[in-house]
Amino acid sequence: MRFAGKVAVVTGAASGIGKETAKLFASEGAKVYAADMDLTGVEALAGEVPGMVPVAVDVCDVAQIKALLDKAGGENGGFDILFNNAAAGGARGGIDECDEAGWDWTMNLVLRSVAMGIHYAVPHMQHRKGAAIVNTSSVAAVGPGYSPTAYAVAKAGVLHLTKCAAMDLAKFGIRVNAVQPGFINTNIFAASLDVDQADKATVNAMIAQMSSHAQPVPRGGQPRDIAEAVAFLSSDAASFMTGASMIVDGGITVGPRHCWDPEAPGLFDTIQKFLEAKEAGGSGQ
Structure with a gap:
């Protein structure tokens, strides 16, 4: 019960990494504000798991980010944990294919949402014992070849933002760290490819098959693998960590195949x- 009596906010909580992290926080005692564009998804999660508060949020809309954090803070006299996780694959292709609209959409979704999440969380988290923010970056932040260009650049921005925010918020007693997932079996790939609903299960099965051979650890990464890392970074066990990033990738970045x-x-x-x-x-x- 690492999070007994604590309040956590998780974005992108309807599926994948966000869902597993929200469930883990709740299972260890936290009251969790589970936020996602997919309100039906987070409502279903709240129906399954005690301690969940479902909230509809589009993180591309800064006003909705602020409203989410004001709600969580206002109803509880503040909150203790923020997991900035919501994102998608963004604009596909290389820089030669990504136009201005695709670039801006990706940056707003993947990077600006994290920056504004941190910004609007500060009034509700400052000087709370053990306050912790965790941001989802990616192995795409460490080099090309893991994702489309715009997404990789945005995730690299999340990584650097994490360090800068850790510096800025130290005076408030707020730790800021990042997690860098590798090839994790979630719906992000099928969603990025605009796969029809009828074909999503097939595509996800294909991805799961490929992912088991993509890195030295001979299995596909699971959302729970990342949730465990986020929970550690959010807990008192990581109280001496800030401005750090944790790569959880099965070894995909250790070197050439x-x-x-x-x-x-x-x-x-x-x-x-x-x-x-x-x-x-x-x-x-």
Whole structure:
């Protein structure tokens, strides 16, 4: 019961990482404001899990972010935990394909929502013992190749914002950290691909199959894996951590595939085979 008597706000709580984190907070004693555009989803969650308050929020609308945090703070004399998690894949493609509208939408959804979440949380969190903010960044923040460009840049912004906010809010006793998920089996991929509802289950099954081979840990990442990291960062066990980020990716960022997959030859394997062939009297070709 790490969060007994505490109040937490979770955005993007209707599914995936947000849902599992909201459930974990509630199971350990927190009153949880579960916020999402999908009001039906968070209402269903509240019906399943005691201690849940469902709230409809579009994080692209700053006024709705403020209203959510004012509600949670006003009804409880403040709150203790904010998990800025809501996001989507944003505009697809590279910088050559992403136009102004797609860029701005992605930045507002993925980065501005986090900044404004932090901003409007401060009055309700300052000087509360153990106050903690956790932001969802991504392995896409550490390099290209994990997501579309706009999303990667926005998530890199979330990572740097986390450090800056940790500096700014230290005077209020508010810790600010980030979690960086890797390839996690959620609906974000199907949603980003505009998959029809009828095909979502099939696409998600395909993604789950691929994800089990995407990193050194031989299974797909699950929302609960990230929820556990968020709960730790929000708890008193992480009281000496602020401005930090926790990568939870099954090792996908440890290095090129040939470093950990014996079936994927690397540069030096190719050279070794060339030398062995030459030594054996072959052509070396």
